[in-house]
Amino acid sequence: MRLSPAITELMRALRTLPGVGPKSAQRMAFQILERQRDAGLQLSKALAEAIERVGHCSVCRTLTESEICELCANQNRREAGLLCIVETPADVLAIEQTGQYQGCYFVLMGHLSPLDGIGPEDIGLDTLAERLAQEPISEIILATNPTIEGEATAHYIAELARQHSINTSRIAHGVPVGGELEYVDQATLGHAFSGRKRIDFDLF
Amino acid sequence: MRLSPAITELMRALRTLPGVGPKSAQRMAFQILERQRDAGLQLSKALAEAIERVGHCSVCRTLTESEICELCANQNRREAGLLCIVETPADVLAIEQTGQYQGCYFVLMGHLSPLDGIGPEDIGLDTLAERLAQEPISEIILATNPTIEGEATAHYIAELARQHSINTSRIAHGVPVGGELEYVDQATLGHAFSGRKRIDFDLF
Numbered sequence: 511m512r513l514s515p516a517i518t519e520l521m522r523a524l525r526t527l528p529g530v531g532p533k534s535a536q537r538m539a540f541q542i543l544e545r546q547r548d549a550g551l552q553l554s555k556a557l558a559e560a561i562e563r564v565g566h567c568s569v570c571r572t573l574t575e576s577e578i579c580e581l582c583a584n585q586n587r588r589e590a591g592l593l594c595i596v597e598t599p600a601d602v603l604a605i606e607q608t609g610q611y612q613g614c615y616f617v618l619m620g621h622l623s624p625l626d627g628i629g630p631e632d633i634g635l636d637t638l639a640e641r642l643a644q645e646p647i648s649e650i651i652l653a654t655n656p657t658i659e660g661e662a663t664a665h666y667i668a669e670l671a672r673q674h675s676i677n678t679s680r681i682a683h684g685v686p687v688g689g690e691l692e693y694v695d696q697a698t699l700g701h702a703f704s705g706r707k708r709i710d711f712d713l714f
Numbered sequence: 715m716r717l718s719p720a721i722t723e724l725m726r727a728l729r730t731l732p733g734v735g736p737k738s739a740q741r742m743a744f745q746i747l748e749r750q751r752d753a754g755l756q757l758s759k760a761l762a763e764a765i766e767r768v769g770h771c772s773v774c775r776t777l778t779e780s781e782i783c784e785l786c787a788n789q790n791r792r793e794a795g796l797l798c799i800v801e802t803p804a805d806v807l808a809i810e811q812t813g814q815y816q817g818c819y820f821v822l823m824g825h826l827s828p829l830d831g832i833g834p835e836d837i838g839l840d841t842l843a844e845r846l847a848q849e850p851i852s853e854i855i856l857a858t859n860p861t862i863e864g865e866a867t868a869h870y871i872a873e874l875a876r877q878h879s880i881n882t883s884r885i886a887h888g889v890p891v892g893g894e895l896e897y898v899d900q901a902t903l904g905h906a907f908s909g910r911k912r913i914d915f916d917l918f
Contacts, residue, residue: 512784514767514768514777514783516764517779519763520764523760523761527742528738529738540803542764550761550764553728553731553758554765555758557746557758557761560720560724561746561751561755563718564747575720580718599748603740
């Protein structure tokens with residue numbers, strides 16, 4: 511039995527979403543057509559509008575509708591002189607949710623990956639170099655992912671920062687809060703030991 | 715930090731899809747805007763087109779772009795005189811995939827649920843009654859879900875069929891093929907015993 515072409519095409523298009531397989535796509539398509547036509551039309555419009563309107567911030571490269579994103583437009587943050595380097599806009603969101611950081615960001619929109627042909631220009635490191643030369647930045651915090659590509663990217667940017675004589679730090683790697691030692695992988699546990707901090711009783 | 719309104723609206727719209735929570739919606743929105751803008755536009759179009767074009771088959775009520783769906787338009791199937799009653803178009807698809815059934819369908823697009831105000835007319839039983847009066851149907855196969863509402867609906871339709879003197883059967887309930895007895899629920903195991911079939915050695 512062949513489904514009608516419009517339904518088949520809808521299922522194919524839904525499968526391009528991350529985490530959606532053939533069975534989920536079928537469930538979504540039928541639910542939209544049977545009971546949620548209004549919500550489906552709203553989703554269609556929201557997709558078209560977001561794709562049309564959302565571009566990249568000219569300062570930090572994150573996704574935004576404006577020329578400059580809300581965080582880069584914030585004068586207090588720019589004056590803090592801190593620049594956090596992350597791979598994706600989702601990372602910015604995760605860091606903002608901690609409420610611990612009050613500086614600016616630079617979003618690479620990826621990581622260095624020579625095998626896939628992704629070089630320094632593709633992740634905006636030319637823009638970053640210009641910014642390091644012009645702005646008074648006191649510290650760069652490298653918050654790329656703790657993967658091989660993320661570490662290589664962090665290393666490359668650390669070299670870049672050294673050329674501009676800017677202090678550079680890497681976010682700490684160690685045992686996640688709430689985790690159990692038994693289930694933590696060896697590399698993480700190794701990092702947790704090599705990066706151990708002296709307990710200073712004066713602080714208590 | 716507030717995301718730009720177009721991204722927030724896209725995430726909200728994605729959350730209306732079944733099985734998509736806030737975190738998945740965020741991942742989908744960022745993936746579309748960062749890497750899959752073409753696929754996103756195609757999805758937007760596919761949604762709008764499917765919602766505009768797809769309606770209900772005037773004979774069996776399933777979802778289709780045509781006036782009459784492919785299965786109802788098939789003369790061989792109509793001549794078989796079999797009518798299978800299911801709750802949703804997804805059920806039709808599942809039964810067609812078995813390749814075991816060569817008759818027609820009637821899709822209720824739901825089940826009787828008096829508490830939610832869903833009565834016989836809402837699931838097309840008036841249309842079904844007309845059809846039973848006009849067409850030469852030899853057997854009705856009740857394939858509604860084995861839930862309380864599905865059973866009640868099956869019972870209601872069985873009464874309707876009796877008024878038209880049409881043979882009616884219910885699909886078998888029992889232990890699923892490949893399942894283990896230990897993990898089968900009591901009601902299913904009860905059905906498997908009460909519906910046991912004599913092994914006829916002549917068949918071997």
